[in-house]
Amino acid sequence: xxTIREIYFDSLNKKKDHVSESxxxxxxxxxxxxxxxxxxxxxxxxxxxxxxxxxxxFARLQNGEMIQxxxxxxxxxxxxxxxxxxxxxxxxxxxxLVSLAADFIKYNFDKHITIADVCTGSGVIAISLAREFKxxxxxxxxxxxTAIDVAKKNNATFNVNIEFLTGNLIEPLLDRNVKLDVxxxxxxxxxxxxxxxxxxWKYEPHLALLAKPATKYYEIIINKINNLMNKHFLIxxxxxxxxEESLTEILQxxxxxxxYRFEKDIYGKLRFLFIMK
Ligand SMILES: C[S@@+](CC[C@H](N)C(=O)[O-])C[C@H]1O[C@@H](n2cnc3c(N)ncnc32)[C@H](O)[C@@H]1O
Numbered sequence: 001x002x003t004i005r006e007i008y009f010d011s012l013n014k015k016k017d018h019v020s021e022s023x024x025x026x027x028x029x030x031x032x033x034x035x036x037x038x039x040x041x042x043x044x045x046x047x048x049x050x051x052x053x054x055x056x057x058f059a060r061l062q063n064g065e066m067i068q069x070x071x072x073x074x075x076x077x078x079x080x081x082x083x084x085x086x087x088x089x090x091x092x093x094x095x096x097l098v099s100l101a102a103d104f105i106k107y108n109f110d111k112h113i114t115i116a117d118v119c120t121g122s123g124v125i126a127i128s129l130a131r132e133f134k135x136x137x138x139x140x141x142x143x144x145x146t147a148i149d150v151a152k153k154n155n156a157t158f159n160v161n162i163e164f165l166t167g168n169l170i171e172p173l174l175d176r177n178v179k180l181d182v183x184x185x186x187x188x189x190x191x192x193x194x195x196x197x198x199x200x201w202k203y204e205p206h207l208a209l210l211a212k213p214a215t216k217y218y219e220i221i222i223n224k225i226n227n228l229m230n231k232h233f234l235i236x237x238x239x240x241x242x243x244e245e246s247l248t249e250i251l252q253x254x255x256x257x258x259x260y261r262f263e264k265d266i267y268g269k270l271r272f273l274f275i276m277k
Contacts, residue, residue: 001047004028004040007054016062018199023067027057030071064199076124081154086146087122088208093238093265094186097272098128100263101184101236104274108234111135113181118170118221121208123151123162125184130160139180141165141172144207169220170228179230186238187217215246222254222275235275244270251275 002010011024025040031050034040048054060070066089068074074083076090077098083089105113112135117126120140130138140162142148148166155162165172169187173180188211190196196209211217218237221228229235239247244262251260256275263272 002051003045004032004048005044007048007051008044011058014062018064019061023061024058026067026071027054027061031057065203066199069203074122076122077128079158081122081124081127082150082157083122084146084150085203086144086205087150088204090122090124093271094125096265097184097186097236097238098125100272100274101182101234102129102132104234104236104276105129105133105182108276109181109232113137114179114230115139115182115184116141116170116173116178116180118173118183118185119187119208119217120151120164121147121186123154123164125186126151126162127154127158127160129182129184130162131158138162139165139173139178141167141169143168144205147205147208169217170224174224174227178228180228180233181230182234182236183221183229184236185217185221187211189214189217189238189240189243213246214240214243215250218243218247218273219250222250222256225254225256225275229277231277233275233277235273237273237275239271239273241269241271247273 008028025037029040031054034043057070068083068089069085072082072084073080074089077095114137115129116139118141120126120142123140126138126140140151145166148164152164188209190209191212191214193201259277260273260275262270263274265271
């Protein structure tokens, strides 16, 4: 029987460029029923357990599948969430969206606010905000029932109280006459398949990626601000990096001059739009 160390170095030698060392370590941790990287280093010279299972999972990594789908785990703001192929793997930019929105909420609203995460996917935005703003009423919507199932599973893990609504964008909220103080949304915003990284296209849900035109979902929400939002509100959007011009046009058509600002991500790209009144 080979040791974990032998399997680790053998896999490092064979791995393709897209596979990272940490992906291999994660698989070794899972297959050897270990708890952490530290645990792995302590047991590095133990006999490898479940070598066959490891080989199968390693082959999936080599084929381009993301480690998060293989392990059914993704991290978001330091916590582990359940994910599967029904939901987008949460991105670093979305962590920044939530942090920026949470800072704004802290200083501009009282405790008993109403928040919605529209296009919730795995539920990471709604759950992070519900955990931070315990007095808030939080809704989360998605058109995909299987995505809502994932979000509910995560909701149960974190034991927060979110109302999940399956349906088209903001329709379930409008149908219930919900009035929001805060709406956070990371909608699909990519117009053409060719703009999408091939691994993302192969493994992540197309429903989470594509919108035609790219501004479609932002426009629907902005057009309905008066029906959906309270007088004093925040809308926080994640956006594609080349959308400033087209979104500015929509904002101006809706009389929102002076009520919005675009924000950059940590790489200096404009990736967020905040509308405030
Ligand atoms: C970019 S993903 C965002 C997921 C998650 N909020 C995140 O940030 O990781 C977009 C989500 O929008 C959902 N979606 C696509 N079209 C929709 C629609 N018309 N109404 C509601 N949700 C929709 C998809 O199912 C997907 O979960």
